[in-house]
Amino acid sequence: MNTHAQMSNIGVIGLGVMGKNLALNIADNGYHVAVFDLDHQKVIATVEQEQAERLADKAPRMLACNNISEMLNNLATPRVIVLSVPAGAPVDGVCQSLIEAGIEPQDIVVDTGNSLWTDTVEREKNYRSQFKFFSSAVSGGEVGARFGPSLMPSGDESAWKYVAPVWSAIAAKVDAETGLPIERFEPGNPVTQGEPCTAYIGPAGSGHYVKMVHNGIEYADMQLICEAYQLLSEAIGLSAQQVGDIFKRWNQGSLNSYLMGISAEVLQQQDPLTGKPLVEMILDKAGQKGTGLWTAVSSLQIGCPAPTIAEAVYARAVSTQKDLRVQLQHKLAGPQELSLTDSEKAEFIDNLEAALYCAKVSCYAQGFQLMAMNAKEQGWTLNFAEIAKIWRAGCIIRATFLQSITKAYQQDPQLANLLMADSFNQTIAEKHLGWRKTVAQAVMAGIPAPCISSALAYYDSYRCETLPANLLQGQRDFFGAHTFERTDKPAGEKYHLDWSAPQRTLSKL
Ligand SMILES: NC(=O)C1=CN([C@@H]2O[C@H](COP(=O)(O)OP(=O)(O)OC[C@H]3O[C@@H](n4cnc5c(N)ncnc54)[C@H](OP(=O)(O)O)[C@@H]3O)[C@@H](O)[C@H]2O)C=CC1
């Protein structure tokens, strides 16, 4: 990359939560960054933060731009411009401004937002003659963007070769042997050793698809933990503090994950206004920006079951219907509260730990299978061991567990489903009774656990050689002459029974 002293190496447009921190991270790694946002206060704040955090012996690395033309004029060529603006129309708005400001065909625009993957495919085609539209989905939130996110780049391979050194520098790092994150949260002192959590994913759109599924899994992972919280609170009456302690303990074992760790912290935070647990003062209406929904929609469109991800989206939807829940709470009959002895409570907690682990495997199995099926449809070759590897640090779903997924796909890159991997199905064999008891007790206590239970239904469905879809095909043939295949005849041969005729004759179509 050209590092002419007066020119910046990279431009960042959009200095919100992610863009500002990505810009600071890039500067920490020795690159000169030109920054722009519609809100000039954010430009000034970013430059001032770089100034405040920079070591005294270092030269400034952040250039404030008043407009996009100024940015283009101050970037070494070919120019690399990172977009960190909200997904949708703002991305095209900025691309249009870049065209008007004179961006050139060899320049590279990298969309790091949570764009819909099909939009990315279209943009790559639409902007091809004006510049190279590249994408690199990012996960890690504010802290990840600042000190090392997980990055999922895809698109033009020449663009990737050009930006790869920067991406490797700014990405989160893991220890190659253990797969554990190497973290340091010090401005001006980035982690330089270890394996970077970034890898070229594939053709345009594939990185955003993989990030979308990451977020779908994120939704399910979060909801699973929330269900555990509700079960521990309502079925056995633990306080938020006590649930936090259990989560901290689980976070030392096979359930270790960033989300488990932060959930414990949230549960144990005191409300500065009331002194009560903050979680009890937070309104139980969940927000969403769309990536979980897109994952569920994609699974339905492709016909790849991802019920736990879909249930996580529905759980957020039902949470927003607070008024209706308030009205119905006294109208709908429910069972009596569970009455458990101390030893039964201890067993309940152990079973729940097993249930969470098994449900997590089920949910990742759904996400990885979805990626595989869409990749097949799109003609992408995805490397699932690499995908699991780059999720081991930096991203929101980072977890020790991802090292086992990496190994499973390294052993068999063509694994049809994670449940086929012996490392997982053998562990589930040891734990599934706890999972089943948890679901049964949740049902008997009348406490909703849509993700824990749908993950079990998914698992059990794959244990069935025969599903009742035979009856379903019979129903379809009965009312709509939709035909059926027979178990004793070659696949593809269609049969129909004349249900309305007294003789009910069978015909081969
Ligand atoms: N927050 C997170 O944890 C994560 C977010 N993402 C994705 O990254 C992207 C950015 O997210 P985030 O930083 O949270 O969002 P923010 O809303 O915090 O920041 C977006 C910034 O872009 C600015 N902006 C909007 N339009 C333009 C434009 N045309 N030209 C210049 N600047 C513009 C906004 O300015 P203004 O406010 O004045 O409109 C704002 O400062 C989104 O796609 C998001 O989904 C991805 C991973 C994690």
Ligand SMILES: O=C(CO)[C@H](O)[C@H](O)COP(=O)(O)O
């Ligand atoms: O991409 C992310 C992390 O990986 C974001 O945090 C995501 O925007 C969160 O999604 P939602 O607002 O729908 O919960």
